[in-house]
Amino acid sequence: MASISTNAQPYVDVINVRYSSSLSNNKGATSFTHLYVGSDLPFKLKNNKLVVLSPFFEQWNIDSINNKHYLPAVSSITMALSAIIPLNKNHWSLTATAVPRFNSEALQLHNSYQMGGVLLATYKKRNNLKYKLGVYVNSEFFGLFVMPLAGIDWKINEHNYLFGVLPGRLTYEHQLSYAFYTGATFRAVTNSYRLNNSQYLRIDDNQTSAYLDWYAAKHLVFSGEMGYGIMRKLRTGFGHNKNYNTVYNWDDGLFFRLSASYRIRLKS
Numbered sequence: 134m135a136s137i138s139t140n141a142q143p144y145v146d147v148i149n150v151r152y153s154s155s156l157s158n159n160k161g162a163t164s165f166t167h168l169y170v171g172s173d174l175p176f177k178l179k180n181n182k183l184v185v186l187s188p189f190f191e192q193w194n195i196d197s198i199n200n201k202h203y204l205p206a207v208s209s210i211t212m213a214l215s216a217i218i219p220l221n222k223n224h225w226s227l228t229a230t231a232v233p234r235f236n237s238e239a240l241q242l243h244n245s246y247q248m249g250g251v252l253l254a255t256y257k258k259r260n261n262l263k264y265k266l267g268v269y270v271n272s273e274f275f276g277l278f279v280m281p282l283a284g285i286d287w288k289i290n291e292h293n294y295l296f297g298v299l300p301g302r303l304t305y306e307h308q309l310s311y312a313f314y315t316g317a318t319f320r321a322v323t324n325s326y327r328l329n330n331s332q333y334l335r336i337d338d339n340q341t342s343a344y345l346d347w348y349a350a351k352h353l354v355f356s357g358e359m360g361y362g363i364m365r366k367l368r369t370g371f372g373h374n375k376n377y378n379t380v381y382n383w384d385d386g387l388f389f390r391l392s393a394s395y396r397i398r399l400k401s
Contacts, residue, residue: 142296142304143288145173147352149394156387163203163367163383165195180219187213193326193336195367195383204367204381205238207326207334215251228253232271237327238334245327247272253282253298261288265298274325274333276373314346318358328369332378337366342390352397358390 153167171189178184192208211234219226230251237245249271256264265284270277284298297303299321306316322338342360349355367381 142286143294143306144396144398145175146171146394146396147174148172149392149396151390151392153388153390156389163195163381165193165388167194168192182219183215183217185215185217187211187215189213195336204334205328207236207238207328207336208240209234209236209324209326210240211235224257226255226257228255228267236274236325238329241327241329244331247274247325249278251282253284255286262286267298269301273323273335274327274373275335275368275370275375275377278323280323312348314348315344317341317343318360332369332371335366335368335370335377337364337368338362339364340388342388344390348396352395354394354396356390356392356394358392359387360390361385361387 149169149171151167151169153165153169155164155166169189169191171187171191174186176184176186189211190209192206194206196203211232213230213232215228215230217226217228228251230253232247232249232251234247234249235242235245236247249269251267251269253265253267256266258264263286265282265286267282267284269280269282272278280300282298282301285295285303287295289295292308294306295304296306297319299319302318302320304316304318306314308314318341320338320340320342322336322340325333325335327333340360340362342358344356344358346354346356363385365383365385367383368377369379369381370377
């Protein structure tokens with residue numbers, strides 16, 4: 134899945150910059166770096182409706198230690214737009230998200246357009262607990278990608294929070310002090326990018342990490358993560374038949390992530 138906000142977290146990152154890199158030093162191992170710059174901009178409308186603009190840019194660089202041109206760098210430019218609509222006063226709401234984007238090598242716009250979307254129903258069981266069910270659909274270059282979604286937004290107590298929508302992301306957060314938070318996060322990545330030779334590159338990763346957030350100021354947050362990626366796959370192919378031409382050896386392994394955010398924590 135793409136890194137799309139699905140309104141299941143106790144804060145809004147008005148701006149977020151993340152840099153990730155592998156930690157493998159084995160001879161011939163596949164390394165990577167990933168850069169993400171994104172934003173969530175909510176606008177409140179009448180009758181408690183919300184519109185959220187979520188533009189972002191991301192870039193993958195994947196190299197073999199023995200070959201720095203192992204695979205070309207690929208990038209994405211996305212402008213997601215979400216509408217959050219209360220269905221009744223006490224319990225139900227609906228989030229509909231349109232996700233137009235260009236995924237390609239060297240930011241080529243030709244033949245790199247994808248259209249996706251999220252439909253997510255939220256049930257508020259009580260003030261501190263919400264359940265979410267929905268579906269994610271995207272016109273990947275390897276074919277139509279459809280994924281059911283299940284999520285939770287649970288303030289366990291004053292210092293512990295569980296939130297996210299699977300399979301995209303699930304986070305446990307624990308408040309250590311006024312300035313420090315820690316926890317663990319799972320992220321699943323499935324994206325495809327148009328290459329200049331008309332093939333596509335498909336990237337799949339499943340990342341589990343531990344993190345520490347430092348609130349240097351009320352809204353300024355610096356974060357560090359250390360984690361491990363499993364069941365990683367890199368594949369290239371043509372068309373929508375999932376008959377891949379090449380399957381690259383992208384081993385499971387360690388990674389780290391550094392990020393900075395302008396963050397607004399939401400009232401429960």
